[in-house]
Amino acid sequence: MLNLSSLQPRQLAAQILNFALVLSTAFMLWKGLSVATDSPSPIVVVLSGSMEPAFQRGDLLFLWNRGQDTQIGEVVVYNVRGKDIPIVHRVVRRFGGGSSPLRLLTKGDNNAADDTELYARGQSFLNRQKDVIGSVVGYIPFVGYVTILLSEYPWLKTVMLGLMGLTVVLQRE
Amino acid sequence: MHSTLVRAQTVFGFFTTVAFCVAALIALSDFVSPQTPSADVKLRNVQVVRGRPNYYSTKKEEYAHIKFDLDTALGVLHLQNQRPKYQITDYTGKVANRSDVVLELGWNVQPWVGALTWRGWRDWGVWKGLKGGMTERFEFPGIKERVKVRKEDLGTAKGGEGNRGKPA
Numbered sequence: 001m002l003n004l005s006s007l008q009p010r011q012l013a014a015q016i017l018n019f020a021l022v023l024s025t026a027f028m029l030w031k032g033l034s035v036a037t038d039s040p041s042p043i044v045v046v047l048s049g050s051m052e053p054a055f056q057r058g059d060l061l062f063l064w065n066r067g068q069d070t071q072i073g074e075v076v077v078y079n080v081r082g083k084d085i086p087i088v089h090r091v092v093r094r095f096g097g098g099s100s101p102l103r104l105l106t107k108g109d110n111n112a113a114d115d116t117e118l119y120a121r122g123q124s125f126l127n128r129q130k131d132v133i134g135s136v137v138g139y140i141p142f143v144g145y146v147t148i149l150l151s152e153y154p155w156l157k158t159v160m161l162g163l164m165g166l167t168v169v170l171q172r173e
Numbered sequence: 174m175h176s177t178l179v180r181a182q183t184v185f186g187f188f189t190t191v192a193f194c195v196a197a198l199i200a201l202s203d204f205v206s207p208q209t210p211s212a213d214v215k216l217r218n219v220q221v222v223r224g225r226p227n228y229y230s231t232k233k234e235e236y237a238h239i240k241f242d243l244d245t246a247l248g249v250l251h252l253q254n255q256r257p258k259y260q261i262t263d264y265t266g267k268v269a270n271r272s273d274v275v276l277e278l279g280w281n282v283q284p285w286v287g288a289l290t291w292r293g294w295r296d297w298g299v300w301k302g303l304k305g306g307m308t309e310r311f312e313f314p315g316i317k318e319r320v321k322v323r324k325e326d327l328g329t330a331k332g333g334e335g336n337r338g339k340p341a
Contacts, residue, residue, distance in 0.1 A: 073292075141285070
């Protein structure tokens with residue numbers, strides 16, 4: 001049964017098409033969610049323990065980026081300028097808004113100090129519009145842990161891709 | 174076909190379906206459990222002192238030390254992470270003699286799974302708005318003259334330096 005040569009070319013092509021369909025559907029869903037939430041990355045995984053006990057490593061967070069009047073106490077996800085790591089921290093201070101851009105100061109619940117040290121050099125507040133990619137509205141614990149595993153043990157990626165490819169190609173209707 | 178692989182797939186698929194259904198029920202149960210929060214915040218004492226945001230900083234800021242009494246009845250909600258070490262100042266770094274200051278109680282409900290919610294002033298479904306939870310307007314006093322301010326009073330957390338700047 002597990003023999004590639006026994007597959008008809010037509011069947012093989014159908015399987016490949018099937019695989020492409022799955023991939024493109026996932027991509028479309030992701031981008032659709034992006035448009036709906038107005039956020040470049042509407043679902044993020046918590047990467048560190050700086051927001052414990054609210055969020056642990058590996059928790060999955062859903063973001064919303066419409067209505068940018070962020071209040072104190074909300075948890076926002078932002079990218080530090082020049083770096084591409086999303087950071088999930090709570091807003092502890094805000095000023096501006098209206099005609100001038102809204103500025104936020106954030107802090108991890110589990111950190112001793114606020115994030116001034118974490119921001120780009122010379123920056124002491126976040127710009128709501130430019131730096132923040134969304135405000136956390138939903139939460140599922142632990143489900144995202146697999147992405148942490150994948151980034152910490154890169155060989156797992158190869159193994160997983162290989163397995164996925166094999167099952168799709170070898171699976172028969 | 175009933176190979177081991179197919180069976181394993183079926184079991185795993187069933188497991189994820191059940192897990193997500195239970196999670197959805199838990200998330201929805203939040204919105205049908207009534208909340209009738211009430212709270213009472215009373216100001217006891219305010220002082221304003223000069224200090225630095227952290228040990229290595231050269232920036233001088235004014236911080237307000239506020240002592241207050243808090244009496245809450247939040248019902249089913251459990252309190253966590255109510256650490257009182259936040260620095261009370263603003264972006265100008267000057268808070269002495271500031272008027273129209275109000276203390277306001279707020280919270281964020283962290284669910285087991287589902288939607289995050291925040292303190293509300295208005296009724297919403299079976300949730301009642303918060304009653305009380307705000308002080309009268311008051312004024313910050315002038316800067317307290319330096320009479321040997323102890324280090325912990327400045328809000329510079331000792332030993333917390335290693336826990337600074339961890340991303341996410």
